[in-house]
Amino acid sequence: MVRIGLLYPDLLGTYGDGGNAAVLAARANARDMDAKVVPVTIGEALAPADIYLLGGGEDGPQRLACDLLRDAGFVERVHDGAHVLAVCAGLQILGTTFSIEGDASYPGLGLVDATTTRGPMRSVGDLATMASGRMMVGFENHGGVTVLGEGVSALGEVLVGRGNDGRVDGYRTSTMWATYAHGPVLAQNPWLADEVLSVVTGQELTPWPSVADSLYAQRCGSLSTRRSVVGRIARRH
Amino acid sequence: MNSTRTWRVRLAVQAVRMVNGLSRRLGRGAGTVVGGRIGLLFAPDLLHALSRERTIILVSGTNGKTTTAAMVRAGWDGDVAGNDTGANMLQGHVAALCASPARRVVLETDEAWLAMVVAATTPRVVVLLNLSRDQLDRANEVRQMALRWRACLAAETFDGVVVANAADPLVAFAAETARRIRWVDVPSSWRGDATSCPHCTRAIKFVEGHWSCVCGFAKPTDVSATLGDGFEIDGEAFVLDLALPGDFNRVNAAFALTALAQCEVVVAAALARVGALTTVEGRYGRRRFEQRTLRLLLAKNPAGTAALLESLDPADEVWIAINAQIADGRDPSWLYDVPFESLRGAHVVCLGERRLDLATRLLYAGVPCEVAEDLAVLRRGRGNVTLVANYTAFREWMGRTTPW
Numbered sequence: 001m002v003r004i005g006l007l008y009p010d011l012l013g014t015y016g017d018g019g020n021a022a023v024l025a026a027r028a029n030a031r032d033m034d035a036k037v038v039p040v041t042i043g044e045a046l047a048p049a050d051i052y053l054l055g056g057g058e059d060g061p062q063r064l065a066c067d068l069l070r071d072a073g074f075v076e077r078v079h080d081g082a083h084v085l086a087v088c089a090g091l092q093i094l095g096t097t098f099s100i101e102g103d104a105s106y107p108g109l110g111l112v113d114a115t116t117t118r119g120p121m122r123s124v125g126d127l128a129t130m131a132s133g134r135m136m137v138g139f140e141n142h143g144g145v146t147v148l149g150e151g152v153s154a155l156g157e158v159l160v161g162r163g164n165d166g167r168v169d170g171y172r173t174s175t176m177w178a179t180y181a182h183g184p185v186l187a188q189n190p191w192l193a194d195e196v197l198s199v200v201t202g203q204e205l206t207p208w209p210s211v212a213d214s215l216y217a218q219r220c221g222s223l224s225t226r227r228s229v230v231g232r233i234a235r236r237h
Numbered sequence: 238m239n240s241t242r243t244w245r246v247r248l249a250v251q252a253v254r255m256v257n258g259l260s261r262r263l264g265r266g267a268g269t270v271v272g273g274r275i276g277l278l279f280a281p282d283l284l285h286a287l288s289r290e291r292t293i294i295l296v297s298g299t300n301g302k303t304t305t306a307a308m309v310r311a312g313w314d315g316d317v318a319g320n321d322t323g324a325n326m327l328q329g330h331v332a333a334l335c336a337s338p339a340r341r342v343v344l345e346t347d348e349a350w351l352a353m354v355v356a357a358t359t360p361r362v363v364v365l366l367n368l369s370r371d372q373l374d375r376a377n378e379v380r381q382m383a384l385r386w387r388a389c390l391a392a393e394t395f396d397g398v399v400v401a402n403a404a405d406p407l408v409a410f411a412a413e414t415a416r417r418i419r420w421v422d423v424p425s426s427w428r429g430d431a432t433s434c435p436h437c438t439r440a441i442k443f444v445e446g447h448w449s450c451v452c453g454f455a456k457p458t459d460v461s462a463t464l465g466d467g468f469e470i471d472g473e474a475f476v477l478d479l480a481l482p483g484d485f486n487r488v489n490a491a492f493a494l495t496a497l498a499q500c501e502v503v504v505a506a507a508l509a510r511v512g513a514l515t516t517v518e519g520r521y522g523r524r525r526f527e528q529r530t531l532r533l534l535l536a537k538n539p540a541g542t543a544a545l546l547e548s549l550d551p552a553d554e555v556w557i558a559i560n561a562q563i564a565d566g567r568d569p570s571w572l573y574d575v576p577f578e579s580l581r582g583a584h585v586v587c588l589g590e591r592r593l594d595l596a597t598r599l600l601y602a603g604v605p606c607e608v609a610e611d612l613a614v615l616r617r618g619r620g621n622v623t624l625v626a627n628y629t630a631f632r633e634w635m636g637r638t639t640p641w
């Protein structure tokens with residue numbers, strides 16, 4: 001049984017982020033694994049889970065979600081081995097500090113050495129990165145600039161869009177995946193969904209072809225033709 | 238009225254009429270936006286000048302603006318000006334007021350433009366239907382919108398009547414500081430964007446038709462109108478019998494009637510006229526696609542789409558067409574906020590530029606579907622169809638179909 005904890009969908013879920021939970025559950029079921037999505041809403045105790053999902057959100061709700069997680073013992077859960085997939089505001093919350101309306105520097109949960117400040121402008125548009133040799137596609141909408149500490153690995157190198165700082169996007173630790181790509185990043189990147197599921201369950205997964213692969217191929221194809229991508233891919237080789 | 242207008246305004250009005258007339262003759266659509274834009278170049282205060290001595294109702298909100306505005310227009314009777322092509326920003330309003338000298342005006346107003354249009358037109362009534370996420374890649378956050386509404390409708394700046402949805406906490410937040418408020422209580426199932434309090438960000442609790450926060454912010458109780466099985470306004474009850482389908486259109490009608498009641502319109506007479514509406518800008522009515530019968534519905538965001546899904550005829554095939562042009566919002570991730578699970582068992586066809594995004598969403602909702610790569614497949618079928626489309630996809634399908 002894979003337990004998928006969907007954290008505060010009532011606060012963090014501005015961009016269809018709840019879809020990531022549905023994707024993980026469906027892909028587990030397709031491999032004959034039981035999966036259960038456990039939403040944790042404001043005022044509820046933090047249910048145990050194998051992987052927690054954190055989505056994007058607006059400033060006030062982001063601050064509240066951070067405080068609730070601090071009080072709920074979320075950090076201890078992660079230290080005890082729970083996995084986390086964090087998107088946008090979620091990415092910022094797990095870090096050291098973030099900056100939101102009314103607070104130039106608000107303390108995050110400190111699970112990762114990642115500091116977020118407010119950038120000069122919002123980044124709104126397609127985001128594509130190269131993550132462990134594969135293209136990751138998504139959509140970003142945020143105003144944060146995130147700087148990773150010494151030794152923290154990014155999730156991918158930016159091909160299109162901004163991600164953390166225009167060069168890299170998100171971060172990857174042994175138990176955490178974080179990205180600025182909201183809008184069911186796992187729905188758009190079935191390979192990433194399977195990577196997460198495989199790490200969380202400790203099992204090799206058999207391929208499960210579906211229309212999601214066609215979507216992924218189409219998005220990669222359309223984003224690869226952007227001039228910036230062609231240039232960056234050429235420089236890599 | 239003309240005597241009070243400056244030569245600049247008169248010149249601007251002539252320019253708008255000329256450009257829009259020309260644009261129509263050239264077949265470039267209704268041309269309302271381009272004409273309006275040119276008029277504003279001549280006279281930046283054009284909307285203000287054109288609004289003088291008219292009784293204006295503004296209708297804003299995330300969902301239901303066009304239909305509610307059409308209901309106000311139908312219910313008012315007589316000559317009513319309005320931006321009926323859905324051009325709901327400044328240029329469209331200017332064009333609408335240039336096109337008609339009618340004293341009664343209803344303007345559907347884009348949420349982000351409300352403050353500017355309120356300031357320019359000094360409306361008698363502002364209707365606030367609802368506020369939920371819509372194209373966040375363009376308009377950013379919905380709470381910011383509620384704050385801007387609140388500022389432009391506060392007692393210090395606005396003297397008219399605000400007809401506001403008491404069931405929607407974000408609307409209640411936007412309206413509560415207005416001088417004169419007419420709260421309308423309507424059934425609502427969508428609360429995805431208002432679970433955290435706009436005053437204090439703590440949780441809003443929804444219990445049996447009421448909502449409240451520990452900080453004291455709560456659903457207004459002094460309501461003027463209530464929609465239940467029937468419609469009650471100022472203690473008088475009416476049977477709400479509409480030709481238009483769906484519970485969401487009953488909600489729209491409740492707001493339209495409450496707004497009209499502020500303009501000395503007899504509710505019973507208005508209701509009879511609103512009830513007779515069968516189609517609004519091509520929506521809801523039956524249309525022909527080759528040998529097939531289609532009903533077109535416009536769905537742009539999660540709350541609106543969820544409401545449409547509840548009103549589907551179970552016998553119909555369901556075609557869903559999704560694009561991601563600028564007018565649609567470039568990011569179709571909102572599909573994951575729509576409870577598509579309710580489509581299980583229906584015959585569903587995915588269309589539009591982002592049909593693979595839609596088909597993937599349906600895969601994860603456990604809804605089997607067909608992806609139509611070309612229209613030939615669709616022509617062959619027989620059954621009646623409900624076609625749910627977002628903005629630019631809807632326009633394409635209006636072009637492909639004709640009224641029955």
Ligand SMILES: [Zn+2]
Pocket residue numbers: 434435436437438439450451452453454
């Ligand atoms: Zn509160």
